[in-house]
Amino acid sequence: xxxxxxxxxxxxxxxxxxxxxxxxxxxxxxxxxxxxxxxxxxxxxxxxxxxxxxxxxxxxxxxxxxxxxxxxxxxxxxxxxxxxxxxxxxxxxxxxxxxxxxxxxxxxxxxxxxxxxxxxxxxxxxxxxxxxxxxxxxxxxxxxxxxxxxxxxxxxxxxxxxxxxxxxxxxxxxxxxxxxxxxxxxxxxxxxxxxxxxxxxxxxxxxxxxxxxxxxxxxxxxxxxxxxxxxxxxxxxxxxxxx
Amino acid sequence: xxxxxxxxxxxxxxxxxxxxxxxxxxxxxxxxxxxxxxxxxxxxxxxxxxxxxxxxxxxxxxxxxxxxxxxxxxxxxxxxxxxxxxxxxxxxxxxxxxxxxxxxxxxxxxxxxxxxxxxxxxxxxxxxxxxxxxxxxxxxxxxxxxxxxxxxxxxxxxxxxxxxxxxxxxxxxxxxxxxxxxxxxxxxxxxxxxxxxxxxxxxxxxxxxxxxxxxxxxxxxxxxxxxxxxxxxxxxxxxxxxxxxxxxxxxxxxxxxxxxxxxxxxxxxxxxxxxxxxxxxxxxxx
Numbered sequence: 001x002x003x004x005x006x007x008x009x010x011x012x013x014x015x016x017x018x019x020x021x022x023x024x025x026x027x028x029x030x031x032x033x034x035x036x037x038x039x040x041x042x043x044x045x046x047x048x049x050x051x052x053x054x055x056x057x058x059x060x061x062x063x064x065x066x067x068x069x070x071x072x073x074x075x076x077x078x079x080x081x082x083x084x085x086x087x088x089x090x091x092x093x094x095x096x097x098x099x100x101x102x103x104x105x106x107x108x109x110x111x112x113x114x115x116x117x118x119x120x121x122x123x124x125x126x127x128x129x130x131x132x133x134x135x136x137x138x139x140x141x142x143x144x145x146x147x148x149x150x151x152x153x154x155x156x157x158x159x160x161x162x163x164x165x166x167x168x169x170x171x172x173x174x175x176x177x178x179x180x181x182x183x184x185x186x187x188x189x190x191x192x193x194x195x196x197x198x199x200x201x202x203x204x205x206x207x208x209x210x211x212x213x214x215x216x217x218x219x220x221x222x223x224x225x226x227x228x229x230x231x232x233x234x235x236x237x238x239x240x241x242x243x
Numbered sequence: 244x245x246x247x248x249x250x251x252x253x254x255x256x257x258x259x260x261x262x263x264x265x266x267x268x269x270x271x272x273x274x275x276x277x278x279x280x281x282x283x284x285x286x287x288x289x290x291x292x293x294x295x296x297x298x299x300x301x302x303x304x305x306x307x308x309x310x311x312x313x314x315x316x317x318x319x320x321x322x323x324x325x326x327x328x329x330x331x332x333x334x335x336x337x338x339x340x341x342x343x344x345x346x347x348x349x350x351x352x353x354x355x356x357x358x359x360x361x362x363x364x365x366x367x368x369x370x371x372x373x374x375x376x377x378x379x380x381x382x383x384x385x386x387x388x389x390x391x392x393x394x395x396x397x398x399x400x401x402x403x404x405x406x407x408x409x410x411x412x413x414x415x416x417x418x419x420x421x422x423x424x425x426x427x428x429x430x431x432x433x434x435x436x437x438x439x440x441x442x443x444x445x446x447x448x449x450x451x452x453x454x455x456x457x458x459x460x461x462x463x464x465x466x467x468x469x470x471x472x473x474x475x476x477x478x479x480x481x482x483x484x485x486x487x488x489x490x491x492x493x494x495x496x497x498x499x500x501x502x503x504x505x506x507x508x509x510x511x512x513x514x515x516x517x518x519x520x521x522x523x524x525x526x527x528x529x
Contacts, residue, residue, distance in 0.1 A: 123256060
Protein backbone atom coordinates (compact mmCIF):
# COMPACT_ATOMS: atom_id res chain seq x y z
CA UNK A 1 0.00 0.00 0.00
CA UNK A 2 2.82 2.42 0.82
CA UNK A 3 4.35 1.91 -2.57
CA UNK A 4 1.26 3.25 -4.17
CA UNK A 5 1.18 6.28 -1.94
CA UNK A 6 4.80 7.23 -2.24
CA UNK A 7 4.58 6.77 -5.96
CA UNK A 8 1.68 9.11 -6.19
CA UNK A 9 3.33 11.74 -4.09
CA UNK A 10 6.49 11.32 -6.07
CA UNK A 11 4.62 12.29 -9.19
CA UNK A 12 3.41 15.48 -7.65
CA UNK A 13 6.61 16.46 -5.90
CA UNK A 14 9.84 16.88 -7.92
CA UNK A 15 12.06 13.90 -7.10
CA UNK A 16 14.60 14.39 -4.39
CA UNK A 17 17.73 13.94 -6.50
CA UNK A 18 16.99 16.59 -9.05
CA UNK A 19 15.22 19.15 -6.98
CA UNK A 20 14.72 22.42 -8.76
CA UNK A 21 12.07 25.07 -8.36
CA UNK A 22 9.10 23.70 -10.17
CA UNK A 23 8.10 26.71 -12.18
CA UNK A 24 11.48 26.88 -13.84
CA UNK A 25 11.09 23.30 -15.04
CA UNK A 26 7.72 24.03 -16.48
CA UNK A 27 9.03 26.93 -18.51
CA UNK A 28 12.03 24.94 -19.73
CA UNK A 29 9.80 22.13 -20.80
CA UNK A 30 7.72 24.60 -22.70
CA UNK A 31 10.77 26.11 -24.38
CA UNK A 32 12.48 22.88 -25.27
CA UNK A 33 9.64 20.94 -26.70
CA UNK A 34 6.75 23.29 -27.24
CA UNK A 35 4.77 21.53 -24.57
CA UNK A 36 1.66 23.57 -25.19
CA UNK A 37 1.35 22.27 -28.73
CA UNK A 38 1.32 18.69 -27.55
CA UNK A 39 -1.08 19.53 -24.77
CA UNK A 40 -3.41 21.20 -27.23
CA UNK A 41 -3.17 18.18 -29.50
CA UNK A 42 -4.09 15.94 -26.59
CA UNK A 43 -7.03 18.11 -25.72
CA UNK A 44 -8.22 18.33 -29.32
CA UNK A 45 -7.95 14.61 -29.96
CA UNK A 46 -9.53 13.43 -26.74
CA UNK A 47 -12.33 15.97 -26.67
CA UNK A 48 -12.90 15.79 -30.40
CA UNK A 49 -13.07 12.02 -30.42
CA UNK A 50 -15.33 11.95 -27.39
CA UNK A 51 -17.69 14.49 -28.89
CA UNK A 52 -17.81 12.69 -32.22
CA UNK A 53 -18.38 9.33 -30.57
CA UNK A 54 -21.17 10.75 -28.42
CA UNK A 55 -22.88 12.30 -31.42
CA UNK A 56 -22.82 8.95 -33.18
CA UNK A 57 -23.63 6.85 -30.13
CA UNK A 58 -26.45 8.77 -28.44
CA UNK A 59 -29.06 8.27 -31.19
CA UNK A 60 -28.25 4.62 -31.71
CA UNK A 61 -28.09 3.82 -28.01
CA UNK A 62 -31.43 5.55 -27.67
CA UNK A 63 -33.06 3.53 -30.39
CA UNK A 64 -31.56 0.32 -29.05
CA UNK A 65 -32.64 0.97 -25.49
CA UNK A 66 -36.21 2.01 -26.20
CA UNK A 67 -37.06 0.05 -29.31
CA UNK A 68 -35.15 -3.19 -28.87
CA UNK A 69 -35.54 -5.78 -31.55
CA UNK A 70 -34.52 -9.39 -31.61
CA UNK A 71 -31.15 -8.45 -32.95
CA UNK A 72 -30.31 -5.68 -30.49
CA UNK A 73 -28.47 -8.00 -28.15
CA UNK A 74 -26.46 -9.45 -31.00
CA UNK A 75 -25.55 -6.01 -32.26
CA UNK A 76 -24.36 -4.92 -28.83
CA UNK A 77 -22.27 -8.04 -28.38
CA UNK A 78 -20.83 -7.65 -31.84
CA UNK A 79 -19.86 -4.07 -31.04
CA UNK A 80 -18.14 -5.36 -27.94
CA UNK A 81 -16.28 -7.89 -30.04
CA UNK A 82 -14.79 -5.17 -32.24
CA UNK A 83 -13.10 -3.93 -29.08
CA UNK A 84 -11.32 -7.27 -28.78
CA UNK A 85 -9.36 -6.80 -31.96
CA UNK A 86 -5.77 -6.24 -30.87
CA UNK A 87 -4.40 -2.97 -32.16
CA UNK A 88 -1.21 -4.57 -33.45
CA UNK A 89 -3.28 -6.80 -35.68
CA UNK A 90 -4.50 -3.86 -37.70
CA UNK A 91 -1.47 -1.62 -37.31
CA UNK A 92 -0.25 -2.02 -40.87
CA UNK A 93 -3.54 -1.39 -42.69
CA UNK A 94 -4.38 1.63 -40.56
CA UNK A 95 -0.89 2.99 -41.00
CA UNK A 96 -1.04 2.59 -44.77
CA UNK A 97 -4.58 3.96 -44.98
CA UNK A 98 -3.70 7.08 -43.04
CA UNK A 99 -0.57 7.44 -45.12
CA UNK A 100 -2.57 7.01 -48.31
CA UNK A 101 -5.06 9.62 -47.17
CA UNK A 102 -2.24 11.98 -46.35
CA UNK A 103 -3.32 12.04 -42.74
CA UNK A 104 -0.17 10.67 -41.18
CA UNK A 105 0.87 12.87 -38.28
CA UNK A 106 -2.46 14.62 -38.44
CA UNK A 107 -4.83 15.30 -35.58
CA UNK A 108 -7.79 14.24 -37.69
CA UNK A 109 -6.62 10.66 -38.10
CA UNK A 110 -6.15 10.31 -34.35
CA UNK A 111 -9.62 11.69 -33.71
CA UNK A 112 -11.15 9.18 -36.09
CA UNK A 113 -9.22 6.28 -34.60
CA UNK A 114 -9.98 7.25 -31.01
CA UNK A 115 -13.63 7.61 -31.90
CA UNK A 116 -13.76 4.13 -33.32
CA UNK A 117 -11.84 2.62 -30.43
CA UNK A 118 -14.16 4.06 -27.82
CA UNK A 119 -17.44 3.82 -29.67
CA UNK A 120 -18.28 0.32 -28.38
CA UNK A 121 -17.67 1.27 -24.75
CA UNK A 122 -19.65 4.48 -25.12
CA UNK A 123 -22.53 2.70 -26.84
CA UNK A 124 -22.58 0.12 -24.14
CA UNK A 125 -22.61 2.62 -21.28
CA UNK A 126 -25.21 4.88 -22.84
CA UNK A 127 -27.36 1.86 -23.47
CA UNK A 128 -27.34 0.94 -19.77
CA UNK A 129 -28.09 4.52 -18.76
CA UNK A 130 -30.97 4.84 -21.19
CA UNK A 131 -32.36 1.54 -19.98
CA UNK A 132 -32.82 3.07 -16.55
CA UNK A 133 -35.24 5.71 -17.79
CA UNK A 134 -38.79 4.56 -17.08
CA UNK A 135 -40.63 3.75 -20.27
CA UNK A 136 -43.82 5.33 -18.91
CA UNK A 137 -42.34 8.78 -19.25
CA UNK A 138 -41.69 8.21 -22.92
CA UNK A 139 -45.12 6.78 -23.46
CA UNK A 140 -46.64 9.87 -21.87
CA UNK A 141 -44.64 12.07 -24.24
CA UNK A 142 -45.75 10.07 -27.20
CA UNK A 143 -49.36 10.49 -26.13
CA UNK A 144 -48.72 14.19 -26.11
CA UNK A 145 -47.54 13.88 -29.68
CA UNK A 146 -43.76 14.17 -29.35
CA UNK A 147 -41.76 13.05 -32.37
CA UNK A 148 -38.97 10.54 -32.02
CA UNK A 149 -36.27 13.15 -32.34
CA UNK A 150 -38.07 15.57 -30.07
CA UNK A 151 -38.40 12.83 -27.51
CA UNK A 152 -34.70 12.18 -27.65
CA UNK A 153 -33.75 15.82 -27.39
CA UNK A 154 -36.21 17.03 -24.80
CA UNK A 155 -36.80 13.99 -22.64
CA UNK A 156 -34.11 11.35 -22.88
CA UNK A 157 -31.05 13.58 -23.02
CA UNK A 158 -31.96 15.84 -20.09
CA UNK A 159 -32.91 12.83 -18.00
CA UNK A 160 -29.66 11.01 -18.58
CA UNK A 161 -27.43 14.05 -18.63
CA UNK A 162 -25.34 12.72 -15.74
CA UNK A 163 -24.84 9.43 -17.51
CA UNK A 164 -23.83 11.06 -20.75
CA UNK A 165 -21.36 13.33 -18.96
CA UNK A 166 -19.66 10.52 -17.10
CA UNK A 167 -19.52 8.44 -20.25
CA UNK A 168 -17.81 11.37 -21.93
CA UNK A 169 -15.40 11.75 -19.04
CA UNK A 170 -14.43 8.11 -19.22
CA UNK A 171 -13.91 8.38 -22.94
CA UNK A 172 -11.71 11.44 -22.48
CA UNK A 173 -9.59 9.60 -19.93
CA UNK A 174 -9.17 6.63 -22.26
CA UNK A 175 -8.27 8.81 -25.25
CA UNK A 176 -5.88 10.92 -23.23
CA UNK A 177 -3.90 7.90 -22.10
CA UNK A 178 -3.97 6.10 -25.42
CA UNK A 179 -0.39 5.35 -26.35
CA UNK A 180 -0.18 2.82 -29.13
CA UNK A 181 -1.73 4.79 -31.96
CA UNK A 182 -0.42 8.16 -30.94
CA UNK A 183 3.15 6.87 -30.81
CA UNK A 184 2.89 5.06 -34.10
CA UNK A 185 0.94 7.53 -36.19
CA UNK A 186 2.26 10.91 -35.13
CA UNK A 187 5.53 12.68 -34.72
CA UNK A 188 6.02 16.42 -34.61
CA UNK A 189 2.80 17.99 -35.78
CA UNK A 190 0.04 15.99 -34.23
CA UNK A 191 1.90 14.38 -31.36
CA UNK A 192 -0.06 14.09 -28.15
CA UNK A 193 1.33 14.25 -24.66
CA UNK A 194 1.75 10.49 -24.55
CA UNK A 195 3.96 10.67 -27.62
CA UNK A 196 5.90 13.64 -26.24
CA UNK A 197 6.64 11.86 -22.99
CA UNK A 198 7.55 8.68 -24.83
CA UNK A 199 10.06 10.69 -26.84
CA UNK A 200 11.75 11.69 -23.59
CA UNK A 201 12.71 8.10 -23.02
CA UNK A 202 15.94 8.38 -25.00
CA UNK A 203 17.86 11.08 -23.08
CA UNK A 204 18.12 8.60 -20.20
CA UNK A 205 16.73 10.75 -17.47
CA UNK A 206 18.94 13.73 -18.19
CA UNK A 207 15.97 15.98 -18.06
CA UNK A 208 14.32 14.09 -15.34
CA UNK A 209 13.26 17.16 -13.38
CA UNK A 210 11.79 18.66 -16.51
CA UNK A 211 10.23 15.41 -17.45
CA UNK A 212 8.52 15.11 -14.11
CA UNK A 213 7.17 18.60 -14.57
CA UNK A 214 5.81 17.60 -17.95
CA UNK A 215 4.40 14.38 -16.57
CA UNK A 216 2.68 16.14 -13.72
CA UNK A 217 1.01 18.50 -16.11
CA UNK A 218 0.04 15.65 -18.36
CA UNK A 219 -1.43 13.45 -15.67
CA UNK A 220 -2.97 15.75 -13.11
CA UNK A 221 -6.14 16.70 -14.98
CA UNK A 222 -6.84 13.18 -16.09
CA UNK A 223 -6.31 11.64 -12.67
CA UNK A 224 -8.86 14.08 -11.30
CA UNK A 225 -11.26 13.20 -14.12
CA UNK A 226 -10.66 9.58 -13.30
CA UNK A 227 -11.70 10.00 -9.67
CA UNK A 228 -15.00 11.35 -10.81
CA UNK A 229 -15.81 8.47 -13.08
CA UNK A 230 -14.65 5.45 -11.05
CA UNK A 231 -18.07 3.86 -11.05
CA UNK A 232 -18.56 4.41 -14.75
CA UNK A 233 -15.13 3.03 -15.38
CA UNK A 234 -16.08 -0.27 -13.79
CA UNK A 235 -19.25 -0.50 -15.80
CA UNK A 236 -17.68 0.71 -18.99
CA UNK A 237 -14.66 -1.53 -18.91
CA UNK A 238 -16.50 -4.64 -17.82
CA UNK A 239 -19.41 -3.93 -20.17
CA UNK A 240 -21.87 -4.09 -17.31
CA UNK A 241 -20.83 -7.59 -16.30
CA UNK A 242 -19.88 -6.37 -12.81
CA UNK A 243 -22.18 -4.11 -10.85
CA UNK B 244 -42.36 5.19 -40.51
CA UNK B 245 -41.07 4.95 -36.99
CA UNK B 246 -39.01 1.87 -37.77
CA UNK B 247 -37.24 3.84 -40.48
CA UNK B 248 -36.17 6.49 -38.02
CA UNK B 249 -34.95 3.84 -35.63
CA UNK B 250 -32.90 2.18 -38.31
CA UNK B 251 -31.57 5.54 -39.38
CA UNK B 252 -30.50 6.35 -35.83
CA UNK B 253 -28.63 3.10 -35.47
CA UNK B 254 -27.11 3.14 -38.91
CA UNK B 255 -24.10 5.45 -38.35
CA UNK B 256 -22.64 3.55 -35.43
CA UNK B 257 -23.25 0.14 -36.96
CA UNK B 258 -21.89 1.06 -40.38
CA UNK B 259 -18.84 2.83 -39.00
CA UNK B 260 -17.93 -0.02 -36.71
CA UNK B 261 -18.48 -2.49 -39.50
CA UNK B 262 -16.08 -0.55 -41.70
CA UNK B 263 -13.63 -0.18 -38.85
CA UNK B 264 -13.61 -3.91 -38.36
CA UNK B 265 -13.80 -5.28 -41.86
CA UNK B 266 -11.57 -2.98 -43.86
CA UNK B 267 -8.38 -3.26 -41.78
CA UNK B 268 -8.99 -6.91 -41.03
CA UNK B 269 -9.31 -7.90 -44.65
CA UNK B 270 -6.31 -5.75 -45.52
CA UNK B 271 -4.28 -7.50 -42.84
CA UNK B 272 -5.36 -10.87 -44.19
CA UNK B 273 -4.47 -9.83 -47.72
CA UNK B 274 -1.09 -8.37 -46.79
CA UNK B 275 -0.26 -11.46 -44.83
CA UNK B 276 -0.20 -13.60 -47.98
CA UNK B 277 1.67 -11.25 -50.32
CA UNK B 278 5.27 -10.17 -50.47
CA UNK B 279 5.15 -6.55 -49.45
CA UNK B 280 8.06 -4.63 -48.08
CA UNK B 281 8.06 -0.85 -48.11
CA UNK B 282 11.81 -0.85 -48.70
CA UNK B 283 11.55 -2.94 -51.88
CA UNK B 284 8.79 -1.46 -53.98
CA UNK B 285 7.42 -3.58 -56.77
CA UNK B 286 4.32 -5.49 -57.72
CA UNK B 287 2.68 -7.38 -54.87
CA UNK B 288 3.24 -11.04 -55.43
CA UNK B 289 1.22 -13.82 -53.96
CA UNK B 290 3.34 -15.54 -51.40
CA UNK B 291 1.13 -18.19 -49.90
CA UNK B 292 1.97 -18.89 -46.31
CA UNK B 293 5.58 -17.82 -46.65
CA UNK B 294 5.07 -14.78 -44.43
CA UNK B 295 3.67 -16.94 -41.68
CA UNK B 296 6.56 -19.30 -42.03
CA UNK B 297 8.94 -16.39 -41.91
CA UNK B 298 7.30 -14.90 -38.85
CA UNK B 299 7.22 -18.16 -36.94
CA UNK B 300 10.75 -19.18 -37.80
CA UNK B 301 12.10 -15.76 -36.90
CA UNK B 302 14.60 -16.18 -34.08
CA UNK B 303 12.63 -13.61 -32.10
CA UNK B 304 9.34 -15.44 -32.37
CA UNK B 305 9.70 -17.97 -29.57
CA UNK B 306 11.22 -15.55 -27.09
CA UNK B 307 8.42 -13.13 -27.95
CA UNK B 308 5.74 -15.76 -27.51
CA UNK B 309 7.08 -17.00 -24.19
CA UNK B 310 7.59 -13.42 -23.03
CA UNK B 311 4.01 -12.57 -23.93
CA UNK B 312 2.65 -15.55 -22.05
CA UNK B 313 4.95 -14.96 -19.08
CA UNK B 314 3.98 -11.31 -18.98
CA UNK B 315 0.26 -11.98 -19.15
CA UNK B 316 0.42 -14.86 -16.69
CA UNK B 317 2.47 -13.21 -14.00
CA UNK B 318 0.70 -9.88 -14.24
CA UNK B 319 -2.63 -11.67 -13.90
CA UNK B 320 -1.55 -13.55 -10.79
CA UNK B 321 -0.03 -10.46 -9.16
CA UNK B 322 -2.90 -8.12 -9.92
CA UNK B 323 -5.67 -10.52 -8.95
CA UNK B 324 -4.06 -11.58 -5.67
CA UNK B 325 -2.96 -8.07 -4.74
CA UNK B 326 -6.19 -6.50 -5.88
CA UNK B 327 -8.19 -9.01 -3.88
CA UNK B 328 -6.10 -8.45 -0.75
CA UNK B 329 -6.37 -4.67 -1.01
CA UNK B 330 -10.07 -4.81 -1.76
CA UNK B 331 -10.65 -6.91 1.38
CA UNK B 332 -8.53 -4.47 3.38
CA UNK B 333 -10.37 -1.33 2.41
CA UNK B 334 -13.79 -2.92 2.29
CA UNK B 335 -14.44 -2.20 5.97
CA UNK B 336 -14.83 1.43 6.94
CA UNK B 337 -11.92 3.17 8.67
CA UNK B 338 -10.67 6.71 9.04
CA UNK B 339 -9.42 8.21 5.79
CA UNK B 340 -10.75 5.36 3.71
CA UNK B 341 -11.94 7.62 0.92
CA UNK B 342 -8.50 9.11 0.45
CA UNK B 343 -6.75 5.76 0.60
CA UNK B 344 -9.14 4.43 -1.96
CA UNK B 345 -8.57 7.33 -4.32
CA UNK B 346 -4.81 6.98 -3.92
CA UNK B 347 -4.95 3.28 -4.62
CA UNK B 348 -6.96 3.73 -7.76
CA UNK B 349 -4.96 6.62 -9.21
CA UNK B 350 -2.18 4.66 -10.93
CA UNK B 351 -4.72 3.38 -13.39
CA UNK B 352 -5.39 6.87 -14.72
CA UNK B 353 -1.76 7.75 -15.25
CA UNK B 354 -0.74 7.35 -18.83
CA UNK B 355 1.31 4.24 -19.50
CA UNK B 356 4.25 6.18 -20.90
CA UNK B 357 4.52 8.30 -17.76
CA UNK B 358 4.13 5.23 -15.60
CA UNK B 359 6.96 3.53 -17.41
CA UNK B 360 9.22 6.54 -17.19
CA UNK B 361 8.62 6.97 -13.48
CA UNK B 362 9.69 3.40 -12.90
CA UNK B 363 12.59 3.63 -15.27
CA UNK B 364 14.11 6.83 -13.98
CA UNK B 365 12.98 7.18 -10.43
CA UNK B 366 12.87 3.69 -9.04
CA UNK B 367 14.89 1.36 -11.20
CA UNK B 368 17.74 3.54 -12.33
CA UNK B 369 20.98 1.93 -11.13
CA UNK B 370 22.60 5.26 -10.22
CA UNK B 371 20.02 7.48 -8.62
CA UNK B 372 16.87 5.37 -8.59
CA UNK B 373 15.25 4.87 -5.22
CA UNK B 374 15.82 1.12 -5.28
CA UNK B 375 19.51 1.67 -5.91
CA UNK B 376 19.74 4.21 -3.10
CA UNK B 377 18.09 1.81 -0.69
CA UNK B 378 20.39 -0.97 -1.83
CA UNK B 379 23.53 1.13 -1.37
CA UNK B 380 22.30 2.32 2.01
CA UNK B 381 22.35 -1.30 3.10
CA UNK B 382 25.72 -1.79 1.49
CA UNK B 383 24.43 -3.93 -1.34
CA UNK B 384 25.29 -3.62 -4.98
CA UNK B 385 22.58 -1.65 -6.81
CA UNK B 386 20.74 -3.66 -9.41
CA UNK B 387 20.39 -2.41 -12.95
CA UNK B 388 16.81 -3.57 -13.19
CA UNK B 389 16.05 -2.84 -16.79
CA UNK B 390 19.27 -4.34 -18.12
CA UNK B 391 19.43 -7.40 -15.88
CA UNK B 392 15.78 -8.25 -15.35
CA UNK B 393 13.98 -6.52 -18.22
CA UNK B 394 10.93 -8.74 -18.28
CA UNK B 395 10.53 -8.69 -14.51
CA UNK B 396 10.73 -4.89 -14.57
CA UNK B 397 8.00 -4.71 -17.16
CA UNK B 398 5.87 -7.13 -15.18
CA UNK B 399 6.23 -4.92 -12.11
CA UNK B 400 5.31 -1.78 -14.03
CA UNK B 401 2.27 -3.30 -15.64
CA UNK B 402 1.13 -4.82 -12.36
CA UNK B 403 1.45 -1.46 -10.67
CA UNK B 404 -0.82 0.05 -13.24
CA UNK B 405 -3.38 -2.73 -13.38
CA UNK B 406 -3.75 -3.72 -9.74
CA UNK B 407 -5.99 -0.67 -9.26
CA UNK B 408 -8.19 -1.93 -12.05
CA UNK B 409 -8.66 -5.29 -10.34
CA UNK B 410 -9.12 -3.52 -7.02
CA UNK B 411 -11.73 -1.19 -8.44
CA UNK B 412 -13.80 -4.02 -9.80
CA UNK B 413 -13.44 -6.22 -6.73
CA UNK B 414 -14.43 -3.42 -4.40
CA UNK B 415 -17.47 -2.59 -6.50
CA UNK B 416 -18.45 -6.20 -6.39
CA UNK B 417 -17.75 -6.53 -2.65
CA UNK B 418 -20.04 -3.66 -1.88
CA UNK B 419 -22.95 -5.47 -3.42
CA UNK B 420 -22.33 -8.48 -1.18
CA UNK B 421 -24.98 -9.37 1.33
CA UNK B 422 -23.55 -8.72 4.81
CA UNK B 423 -26.34 -10.52 6.64
CA UNK B 424 -25.11 -13.82 5.33
CA UNK B 425 -21.64 -13.11 6.66
CA UNK B 426 -23.01 -12.12 10.05
CA UNK B 427 -25.03 -15.29 10.21
CA UNK B 428 -21.96 -17.34 9.39
CA UNK B 429 -19.93 -15.58 12.06
CA UNK B 430 -22.65 -16.20 14.64
CA UNK B 431 -22.48 -19.86 13.77
CA UNK B 432 -18.79 -19.72 14.60
CA UNK B 433 -17.23 -19.65 11.16
CA UNK B 434 -13.68 -18.33 11.10
CA UNK B 435 -12.97 -15.25 9.03
CA UNK B 436 -10.97 -17.40 6.63
CA UNK B 437 -13.97 -19.68 6.17
CA UNK B 438 -16.20 -16.67 5.55
CA UNK B 439 -13.78 -15.45 2.94
CA UNK B 440 -13.33 -18.85 1.36
CA UNK B 441 -16.95 -19.98 1.23
CA UNK B 442 -18.90 -16.72 0.99
CA UNK B 443 -16.77 -13.92 -0.40
CA UNK B 444 -14.77 -15.85 -2.95
CA UNK B 445 -17.80 -17.43 -4.62
CA UNK B 446 -19.46 -14.02 -4.65
CA UNK B 447 -16.43 -12.58 -6.41
CA UNK B 448 -15.90 -15.45 -8.82
CA UNK B 449 -17.70 -13.68 -11.61
CA UNK B 450 -15.77 -10.45 -11.28
CA UNK B 451 -12.51 -12.37 -11.01
CA UNK B 452 -13.32 -14.08 -14.27
CA UNK B 453 -14.13 -10.75 -15.93
CA UNK B 454 -10.95 -9.14 -14.62
CA UNK B 455 -8.86 -12.02 -15.89
CA UNK B 456 -10.39 -11.93 -19.34
CA UNK B 457 -10.26 -8.17 -19.82
CA UNK B 458 -6.73 -7.94 -18.56
CA UNK B 459 -5.63 -10.78 -20.80
CA UNK B 460 -6.94 -8.98 -23.83
CA UNK B 461 -5.22 -5.74 -22.87
CA UNK B 462 -1.98 -7.38 -21.81
CA UNK B 463 -1.61 -9.43 -24.95
CA UNK B 464 -0.83 -6.18 -26.70
CA UNK B 465 1.21 -4.33 -24.09
CA UNK B 466 3.28 -1.88 -26.02
CA UNK B 467 3.93 1.52 -24.48
CA UNK B 468 5.80 0.24 -21.44
CA UNK B 469 8.20 -1.79 -23.54
CA UNK B 470 8.63 0.94 -26.13
CA UNK B 471 9.54 3.53 -23.51
CA UNK B 472 11.76 1.48 -21.23
CA UNK B 473 13.65 -1.41 -22.74
CA UNK B 474 12.82 -1.19 -26.41
CA UNK B 475 12.41 -4.95 -26.44
CA UNK B 476 15.97 -5.58 -25.39
CA UNK B 477 18.52 -6.48 -24.37
CA UNK B 478 18.42 -8.93 -27.25
CA UNK B 479 14.85 -10.15 -27.32
CA UNK B 480 14.61 -10.49 -23.56
CA UNK B 481 11.62 -8.22 -23.20
CA UNK B 482 10.11 -8.35 -26.67
CA UNK B 483 6.50 -9.44 -26.71
CA UNK B 484 4.36 -10.20 -29.73
CA UNK B 485 3.00 -6.68 -30.02
CA UNK B 486 6.45 -5.20 -29.95
CA UNK B 487 7.79 -7.76 -32.39
CA UNK B 488 5.05 -6.93 -34.88
CA UNK B 489 5.69 -3.25 -34.37
CA UNK B 490 9.38 -3.65 -35.10
CA UNK B 491 8.69 -5.78 -38.16
CA UNK B 492 6.30 -3.19 -39.49
CA UNK B 493 7.70 0.21 -38.68
CA UNK B 494 11.38 -0.50 -38.15
CA UNK B 495 11.95 -3.08 -40.90
CA UNK B 496 9.00 -2.02 -43.05
CA UNK B 497 8.07 -5.58 -43.83
CA UNK B 498 4.32 -5.25 -44.17
CA UNK B 499 3.73 -8.85 -45.16
CA UNK B 500 5.45 -10.46 -42.21
CA UNK B 501 4.03 -7.93 -39.80
CA UNK B 502 0.55 -8.68 -41.08
CA UNK B 503 1.09 -12.38 -40.62
CA UNK B 504 2.06 -11.60 -37.04
CA UNK B 505 -1.04 -9.45 -36.72
CA UNK B 506 -3.26 -12.33 -37.80
CA UNK B 507 -1.54 -14.47 -35.21
CA UNK B 508 -2.21 -11.89 -32.48
CA UNK B 509 -5.84 -11.58 -33.52
CA UNK B 510 -6.36 -15.32 -33.26
CA UNK B 511 -4.75 -15.38 -29.83
CA UNK B 512 -6.94 -12.55 -28.58
CA UNK B 513 -10.08 -14.06 -30.04
CA UNK B 514 -9.68 -17.25 -28.07
CA UNK B 515 -9.98 -15.18 -24.91
CA UNK B 516 -12.59 -12.87 -26.35
CA UNK B 517 -14.86 -15.77 -27.12
CA UNK B 518 -15.19 -16.62 -23.44
CA UNK B 519 -15.49 -13.00 -22.37
CA UNK B 520 -18.33 -12.33 -24.77
CA UNK B 521 -20.17 -15.40 -23.58
CA UNK B 522 -19.82 -14.26 -19.97
CA UNK B 523 -21.01 -10.76 -20.79
CA UNK B 524 -23.82 -11.98 -23.00
CA UNK B 525 -25.33 -13.92 -20.14
CA UNK B 526 -25.73 -10.83 -17.99
CA UNK B 527 -27.12 -8.65 -20.76
CA UNK B 528 -30.82 -7.95 -20.53
CA UNK B 529 -32.34 -6.23 -23.51
